[in-house]
Amino acid sequence: MIRIDTEELREYLSSVLKDKVTINYMGELCKDKIRKKRLKGFGYGLPYLVEIDVRGKKKSLVLETLKRGGFGHEHFSDRAQVVIWQHSTFNKLPKHVRSYDVGAFTKEGRLMSLGDCIEYFILMEKVEGKLYHFDLDRIKTTNESNELDVRRCLTLSDYLVKIHAKKRAEPQLYIRRARELLGHGECIMGLIDSYPSGLPYIDEKRLKKMEKMCIEWRYTLKKRSHRLSQVHGDFHPWNIIFRKGTDFTNLDRSRGEWGEPADDLSSMSINYIFYSLQVHGKLEGHFERLFSRFWQNYIDKTGDYEILEVIQPFFAWRGLVIASPVWYPNLTEDVRIKIFNFINNVLGTDRFDLKSINSYIA
Secondary structure, eight states: OEEOOHHHHHHHHHHHHTSOOEEEEEEEOOTTOOOOSOOOEEOTTOEEEEEEEETTEEEEEEEEOOOOBTTTBOSHHHHHHHHHHHHHHHTTSTTOOOOOOOEEEOTTSOEEEOTTOOOOOOOOOOOOSEETHHHHHHHHHHSOOOHHHHHHHHHHHHHHHHHHTOBOOOHHHHHHHHHHHHHSTTSHHHHHHHSOSOOSSOOHHHHHHHHHHHHHHHHHHGGGGGGOEEOOSOOSGGGEEEOSTTOEEEOOOOSOSEEOHHHHHHHHHHHHHHHHHHHHSSSOHHHHHHHHHHHHHHHHHHOOGGGGGTOHHHHHHHHHHHTOTTTOTTOOHHHHHHHHHHHHHHHTOSSOOTTOHHHHHO
16 A cells, blocks of 8 residues: 555646645545545555645546556566557547656655656666676686686675575466566567578577477476576676676666576576587586586585476577677687587487587587
């Protein structure tokens, strides 16, 4: 329940209607129009009637919030998206009820107008340091690594151990995230749709097969809702800034506060494979060492062997990213072919084998 002050509501309506407003009544909108009491609290998902006078003319308005919960409305941002879209379209359709404004409640119970907004932004602090991918670039170029490289790798693994320890019991949210893994514009199907036709290393037939295999995996994931955990959502070397030693900061958390831990594990560890493919054509040397240490540390500290039974479609998604001619236009065809081999073979295995990476690539 959101508590708002009548005067706050009056000021808000006056600013929207650009005239002095007097509030005669506000309360739940009842079908039988029986209003026995006046309410000052607005509940989620319920329409509220607001009766006002404007220069002697009576107006009846409806103030409504969107109900929390399933059907893609779990997050505050989901509900914001719906009402912003409604305001932008209601008045364009003939014979549709008119929208006066779209707004938001503040923590203090004030009402803030968003109706004139045409784009949204985020303001953040600036963080000093160097992106983690520069470490991997150096190892690729010099074919040398050091103990700091191992310490940073283990630090990132430890970080995931810590954040993934926070669990949440909300099965429908886990199922939603599994659905988004396939259908979200930034995930599997969105990536597939970004591939141009006529590529020598991947064709429509193989992409369709990949999608169908991922649909099978969605039904596997739906049964693992107990795994819902706090996640980053885009945990890769271009979203991590290191300073001195192992001190680091994350950037660009994406797509949800809660999800499957395999999302973060695949997002980071596939890059050790990716860099090694560019140098050796397989996973070996320094990048194999980092891959093994990253995973072994995580498994040892979490005991989460079940992750090896759900990570396959997440590796497929991240594989589609690194093989993409849009994101990585300068890769050799041989590297792209091996990435697609990896995707196909991993999707075809019930349990991911950390020691069989090169067999998946072959």
